[in-house]
Amino acid sequence: MTLLEAAAALRRRETSSAELTAAALQRIERLNPSTNAMQTVMADAARERARQADEELARGEGRGPLHGIPIAVKDLFCTAGVRTTGGSSLFANYVPDHDATVVEWLRAGGAVLVGKTGMHELAYGITSSNPHFGVIRNPWDRDRIPGGSSGGSGAAVAAGMVSMAMGTDTGGSIRIPASFCGVVGLKPTYGRVSRYGGMTLGFSLDHMGPLTRSVRDAAAVLNVIAGYDSRDPTSSRRPVENYVPDLEPSIRGLRVGLPDNFYFDRLDPEVDSAVRAAFRTAESRGAEIVPVRVPDIAAINTVARLILLAEASALLEPHLEQRDRFGADVLSLLDQGRLVAATDYINAQRLRGRMQREFAGLWQRVDCLLTPTTPITAPRIGETTVSLGGVQNEDVRLASTRLVRGINPLGLPAVSIPCGADRRGLPIGLQIVGPPFAEALILRIAQALLPGEAPVPPI
Amino acid sequence: MNKDCSKDWKKIAHASGLGVPDEALERIAQSLDALETDFRPLVASLTPDAEPATVFRPAPPTDEEDAG
Numbered sequence: 005m006t007l008l009e010a011a012a013a014l015r016r017r018e019t020s021s022a023e024l025t026a027a028a029l030q031r032i033e034r035l036n037p038s039t040n041a042m043q044t045v046m047a048d049a050a051r052e053r054a055r056q057a058d059e060e061l062a063r064g065e066g067r068g069p070l071h072g073i074p075i076a077v078k079d080l081f082c083t084a085g086v087r088t089t090g091g092s093s094l095f096a097n098y099v100p101d102h103d104a105t106v107v108e109w110l111r112a113g114g115a116v117l118v119g120k121t122g123m124h125e126l127a128y129g130i131t132s133s134n135p136h137f138g139v140i141r142n143p144w145d146r147d148r149i150p151g152g153s154s155g156g157s158g159a160a161v162a163a164g165m166v167s168m169a170m171g172t173d174t175g176g177s178i179r180i181p182a183s184f185c186g187v188v189g190l191k192p193t194y195g196r197v198s199r200y201g202g203m204t205l206g207f208s209l210d211h212m213g214p215l216t217r218s219v220r221d222a223a224a225v226l227n228v229i230a231g232y233d234s235r236d237p238t239s240s241r242r243p244v245e246n247y248v249p250d251l252e253p254s255i256r257g258l259r260v261g262l263p264d265n266f267y268f269d270r271l272d273p274e275v276d277s278a279v280r281a282a283f284r285t286a287e288s289r290g291a292e293i294v295p296v297r298v299p300d301i302a303a304i305n306t307v308a309r310l311i312l313l314a315e316a317s318a319l320l321e322p323h324l325e326q327r328d329r330f331g332a333d334v335l336s337l338l339d340q341g342r343l344v345a346a347t348d349y350i351n352a353q354r355l356r357g358r359m360q361r362e363f364a365g366l367w368q369r370v371d372c373l374l375t376p377t378t379p380i381t382a383p384r385i386g387e388t389t390v391s392l393g394g395v396q397n398e399d400v401r402l403a404s405t406r407l408v409r410g411i412n413p414l415g416l417p418a419v420s421i422p423c424g425a426d427r428r429g430l431p432i433g434l435q436i437v438g439p440p441f442a443e444a445l446i447l448r449i450a451q452a453l454l455p456g457e458a459p460v461p462p463i
Numbered sequence: 464m465n466k467d468c469s470k471d472w473k474k475i476a477h478a479s480g481l482g483v484p485d486e487a488l489e490r491i492a493q494s495l496d497a498l499e500t501d502f503r504p505l506v507a508s509l510t511p512d513a514e515p516a517t518v519f520r521p522a523p524p525t526d527e528e529d530a531g
Binding site: 208302303306307309310313324325335336339340342343348350351352353354355356357358360413 | 475483
């Protein structure tokens with residue numbers, strides 16, 4: 005059941021928040037041992053909050069579509085009185101005294117927080133094989149990674165534990181697990197959703213957004229979490245709008261960009277085929293497919309990597325004397341970041357500005373871009389390299405981030421939706437990218453291409 | 464210096480007093496070299512008028528400034 009379907013059932017009194025919450029907790033109990041998607045389960049607090057929600061709803065004090073709905077948030081969003089680890093042993097006992105803005109606003113919308121999802125250590129990686137809190141497994145195949153860093157959120161939503169889990173995305177960390185787990189993952193425009201109270205990885209690259217089972221669910225959540233927050237210095241004052249698309253929205257006449265460089269290089273052939281099929285679907289619904297040459301994404305990826313190396317290491321340097329507190333992959337990245345020269349960081353930011361202007365020109369020719377989200381489906385746990393398009397032994401992390409990372413320094417909104425499966429039944433992700441603050445547009449296109457619920461794994 | 468490497472990361476790390484063990488530096492050198500290879504030509508293409516994307520704001524933007 006999607007979030008909005010559950011909300012409708014609540015309004016019709018066909019179910020209660022207590023029943024929905026009990027069902028979520030039961031499913032977590034049944035499936036968490038084999039997926040490790042949820043790091044902290046807040047059963048008692050959730051039951052109490054659900055009881056309050058039912059009372060409020062009975063009094064006619066509805067707070068909107070999230071009221072009474074069980075949800076989860078990635079374990080880097082601060083939650084007052086509840087441990088918030090960031091997937092790191094450094095913060096294993098950190099109990100904040102405040103909620104992140106996103107959590108505060110979700111609670112104000114009546115959502116019932118049932119738990120906190122596991123993640124890649126410090127959100128700095130894509131496997132979610134966490135050395136401190138355990139390996140997170142993909143519900144579609146427990147021998148495979150869910151992606152990351154919001155791997156627990158992707159796995160929890162795919163497994164039906166909750167209909168929405170919040171994630172964060174610094175170089176693809178919402179969209180990659182959405183792709184590998186076959187769910188919807190929305191990375192809004194930088195500044196659209198407050199970063200306050202989310203543990204930072206890259207100051208200028210971090211984005212907060214939902215993972216859900218339907219496009220309209222992601223939009224309904226954005227309606228709640230979008231808006232200006234004075235506690236985030238990069239928060240935008242641009243007015244919010246209603247992001248929820250119609251059930252069957254028109255995309256007639258929209259110019260959908262088909263990149264003729266970069267995005268279709270070195271793909272798993274089944275990914276290539278599924279994404280090209282999505283273009284045909286868009287065309288059949290009246291969209292105009294416009295071949296476009298996109299700016300140099302490989303260069304943008306390089307700039308994004310350098311900026312993140314420097315920003316993450318600047319933030320975490322005070323902890324780096326405790327080298328045994330970090331997993332090997334994260335420590336390696338943090339060591340690399342300490343060797344980035346200040347001049348290189350500044351030059352990367354100068355290049356970023358130029359690339360942003362180059363990309364802005366693209367929106368004169370098309371309304372959105374469609375691309376694969378990841379060039380591959382979910383790799384096996386422990387797999388470190390892939391071979392694609394004649395290139396042998398491409399690093400799994402670099403391959404998984406190749407098509408998504410560049411969108412972060414540009415701050416553009418992007419959504420990943422499932423668009424098919426490979427021969428093993430593993431989900432394939434389609435990425436839709438739009439101009440700044442065009443969330444409503446990309447969600448409308450996403451809804452046209454995925455009008456129903458994401459596929460359910462065989463569990 | 465490694466002939467494939469434009470920078471000697473060990474010397475830089477030691478001179479900076481970073482306390483990164485040599486074996487760790489050996490592991491990351493290849494990644495840093497690859498990044499360097501990709502990044503250096505991009506820097507060479509910068510013109511003096513290119514300002515950084517992150518700018519200092521002496522005061523928060525007004526509604527009108529930001530909404531544009």
